[in-house]
Amino acid sequence: MTTATTSTYSCEKVTTTFNSLKCKECGTTYEPKAMHVCELCFGPLEVDYDYDAIASKVSRATIEAGPLSIWRYRDFLPVQTDNYIDVGTGMTPLLKANRLAKKLGIKNLYIKNDAINMPTLSFKDRVVSVALSRARELGFNTVACASTGNLANSTAAIAAHAGLDCCVFIPSDLEAGKVLGTVIYAPKVFAVQGNYDQVNRLCSEVANTHGWGFVNINLRPYYSEGSKTLAYETIEQLGWQLPDRVVAPLASGSLFTKIYKGFQEFVKVGLVDEKSVRFSGAQAEGCSPIASAFREGRDFIAPVKPKTIAKSIAIGNPADGVYAIDIARKTNGSIESVTDDEIIEGIKLLAETEGIFTETAGGTTIAVLKKLVEAGKIDPDETTVAYITGNGLKTQEAVQGYVGEPLQIEPKLSSFERALERSQTLERLEWQPVSV
Structure with a gap:
């Protein structure tokens, strides 16, 4: 694997709607290179757009005429050429979740x-x-990431499509489905004996030493912008x-903040009418530093x-936690946490009502949604969108032992009938009221 940062890839530059990176804390601007921290105050950098230029060239019609992928929103994304990497990402369904809504006691629920x-x-x-499109523009041959699983899958797959060398770093205790979903693309994979935060610290050292393009480190300002497409x-x-x-x-906390930014951008350029949107975040109790800070009224993350x-x-140490x-707070929303048992129930509830098998992050979201409804924090008539961010086939271990087993029968009608009667009896017992 090469450690060079120059590439033979080239493409003509086109008119762009961004020309700099800007510190979120002190406002200092920088050339749009591979960097993510302000040199003056160490605040995070993000892409600075020319929204007047965007408004002058974008309309609902131009977006609707674009490709059926995230690149229909190209003018809101940090690329400077038209040869971006398009593997059909985006334009996923927004489903009206009527059965789940009825189960929870609300009316207008959507699942993204x-x-x-x-x-x-x-x-x-x-x-x-987005990150690899920008990495290629900046001349990187080798791309890398620190990941809890899904990012490793994506980086390895899209790097393979783009012909880029790839190296990923993961905690050594990841779910088998996510490990397999990375190694199949033949990157170099390093399983680190530590948690994600330890993996991330190691990757910062590797990025500085080898000069690779780490999507969630030195390319983070560009990488994080891709989440805005969920809002669009x-x-x-x-x-x-x-x-x-x-x-x-x-x-x-990045996804949460970028959905908010995406909403604000469409308002800013006149694509949608302004409206108050309440933001609620979901964490697992076993790793809830943002929810704890919110609950305790703190403005820092422990x-x-x-x-x-x-x-x-x-x-455990979320980079964008304070921004989330x-x-x-400013949208009159909330940040809640739920137990692992509640997460499992959330996975099962979404599957049983809407036919969507989500991973543990999605189970966390549904469990928090249920918690908010039960606490009276969601108006039954308001339009609510719950974001499901990953597939349950990647984390099957989480629900093994908590779901039903096949009914074993002989290849005879009589055996089937006995098993059917037994299963119906068990169903009746499950729904029988408990007398105290």
């Missing part, structure tokens, strides 16, 4: 289902498509309207050591 996103069945395909698609699929409430999982089945969102808290 990135469990079937392409090519690796998670929302990470969005951020990686939601608006378009709701008939160019904003919802009243969103519920989304929290890991680093790092924790993760211990939860929800490994894909188990980040700020959004929840």
Whole structure:
């Protein structure tokens, strides 16, 4: 694997809507290179757009005429050429979840289902498509990431498609489905004996030493922008309207903040009418530093050591946690946490009512949605969108032992009839009221 940062790839530059990176804390601007931290205050950098330029060239019609992928929103994304990497990512269904809504006692519930996103069945395909497009523009031959699983899958797959060398770093205790879903693309995979935060610290050292393009380190300002496409698609699929409430999982906090940014950008350029949207975040109790800070009224994050089945969102020291808290507060939203048992029930509830098998991050989102409804924090009439970010086939271990088993029968009608009667009896017992 090469460690060079120059590439033979080239493409003509086109008119772009961004020309710099800007510090979120002090406002200092930088050339749009591979960097993610302000040199003056060490604040995070993000892409700075020319929204007047965007407004002058973008309309609902131009977006609707674009490709059926995240690249229909190209003018809102940090690429400077037209030869971006398009593997069909995005435009996932926004499903009206009538059966789940009825079960919970609300009316207007939608599921944004990135469990079937392409090519690796998670929302990470969005951020990686953007990050690797920008990495190629910046001349990187080798791309890499620190990952809890889904990002490793996406980086390996999209790098393979783009012909880039790839190296991924994961905690050594990841679910088997996520490990297999990475190694199949033949990257170099390093399983680190530690949690995600330890993996991430190691990767910062590797990035500085080898000069690779790490999607969630030195390319993070570009990578994180891909999450905005979830907001854009939601608006378009709701008939160019904003919802009243969103519920989304929290890991680093980046997804949460970028959905908010995406909503604000469409308002800013006149694509959708302004409206108050309440933001609710979901964490697992075994790794809930953002929820704890929100609950205790703190404006800082106290790092924790993760211990939860929800490994894909188990980040003990979340980079964007304080920004997620700020959004929840200023939108009159909330950040809640749920137990591992509640996460499992959330996975089962979504599957049984809507036919969507989600991983543990999605189970966390549904469990928090249920918790909010039961606490009276969601108006039954408001339009709520819950973001499902990954596929349950990747984390089958989480529900093994908590779901039913096949009925074993002989190849005879009589054997089938006995088994059917037995199963119906068990169903009746499950629903029989318990007398005290």
